[in-house]
Amino acid sequence: MTSGARIVAFGEHRPPRVVGNDDLPAALGTDDAWIQSRTGIRSRRIAGPDESVVSMSADAAGKALAGAGIDPADVDLVLLATCSMPTQVPGGAAQVASALGARSAGAFDINAACAGFCYGLSAAADAVRAGTARTVVVVGSEKLSDWMDWTDRRSAILFGDGAGAAVVQAASKPSIGPVVWGSDGTLSSLIDIPAGGKLNLDGPAVFRWATTSLGDIARRACTAAGITPADLDLVVPHQANLRIITALARSLGATNAVVADDIVDTGNTSAASIPLALARMTADGRARPGDRALLLGFGAGMTWAGLVIEVP
Numbered sequence: 001m002t003s004g005a006r007i008v009a010f011g012e013h014r015p016p017r018v019v020g021n022d023d024l025p026a027a028l029g030t031d032d033a034w035i036q037s038r039t040g041i042r043s044r045r046i047a048g049p050d051e052s053v054v055s056m057s058a059d060a061a062g063k064a065l066a067g068a069g070i071d072p073a074d075v076d077l078v079l080l081a082t083c084s085m086p087t088q089v090p091g092g093a094a095q096v097a098s099a100l101g102a103r104s105a106g107a108f109d110i111n112a113a114c115a116g117f118c119y120g121l122s123a124a125a126d127a128v129r130a131g132t133a134r135t136v137v138v139v140g141s142e143k144l145s146d147w148m149d150w151t152d153r154r155s156a157i158l159f160g161d162g163a164g165a166a167v168v169q170a171a172s173k174p175s176i177g178p179v180v181w182g183s184d185g186t187l188s189s190l191i192d193i194p195a196g197g198k199l200n201l202d203g204p205a206v207f208r209w210a211t212t213s214l215g216d217i218a219r220r221a222c223t224a225a226g227i228t229p230a231d232l233d234l235v236v237p238h239q240a241n242l243r244i245i246t247a248l249a250r251s252l253g254a255t256n257a258v259v260a261d262d263i264v265d266t267g268n269t270s271a272a273s274i275p276l277a278l279a280r281m282t283a284d285g286r287a288r289p290g291d292r293a294l295l296l297g298f299g300a301g302m303t304w305a306g307l308v309i310e311v312p
Ligand SMILES: CC(C)(COP(=O)(O)OP(=O)(O)OC[C@H]1O[C@@H](n2cnc3c(N)ncnc32)[C@H](O)[C@@H]1OP(=O)(O)O)[C@@H](O)C(=O)NCCC(=O)NCCS
Pocket: 029, 030, 031, 034, 035, 038, 039, 114, 153, 154, 155, 157, 191, 201, 202, 203, 204, 205, 206, 207, 240, 241, 268, 298, 299, 300
């Protein structure tokens, strides 16, 4: 057993195709002013035919490994958080491992929807601490555009595609978690993709759930990490709606924290949203080494997971 685990690097894949609110299909019957005022979204990235959950994952994870100077052959475990694989079986993690050149890695998918990356990060830290893996790649990757009903303005305006990755290794000082997680299967109908169907979303019900439930989960994650919200340098919630993010930040009292706003030009990328935001904030200097960041994922299931990490 090692005493702790830490993130050593992030990587990202943002599809090159930018779709602004005015570029959305006219059949949606929506407009830029409505979308911006209700969600904060100005544009999102939509993957092309040559970009898949697996290829975007491999790109993001390859960049994270290169950034940390780690040989992909040394990766012991690949965890892929996604809910938008085009196939029910197989999952995508093994293909990501192969594409990376992680020849001896274990690999499995995690479907906890928009909370998936936080579940994966916690599982990665546990595997490192338990000694079952020395180097773990955690990816959140989604191609939700495949699963959109492009005639449904209540959902199609929200989502985007992309992938973000983190590499987790052992550390003398614990820098990931502990996690505070939970679920409520009685709310499973709020967000679903039925067999053979497209994504359904009860937006107002999810909005109410998020604005009444997330504050308590966030505070418990801080307590578990031995800090108060005022000690946070960063708040990085799942990028679902800027109004949810703003309400959370206000109610939390994280007065010294920079709050992630990646949704504005990325949309809601489900499991990818938190690592994408972290990768960008690390690259542009808003997240600095040693900063304490609250990550808070929530989504279909319902599932949720919050944990405090130290920025590499
Ligand atoms: C989806 C969401 C933006 C909708 O915003 P809202 O303020 O709740 O809007 P409502 O669904 O109550 O609809 C209000 C009105 O706007 C209309 N409307 C809905 N979407 C619209 C759009 N894209 N453009 C224009 N009008 C729209 C509705 O038809 C309704 O009109 P009506 O009053 O004439 O019936 C919001 O509920 C939300 O973000 N929820 C959280 C979703 C989420 O985070 N999901 C993923 C979690 S992982």
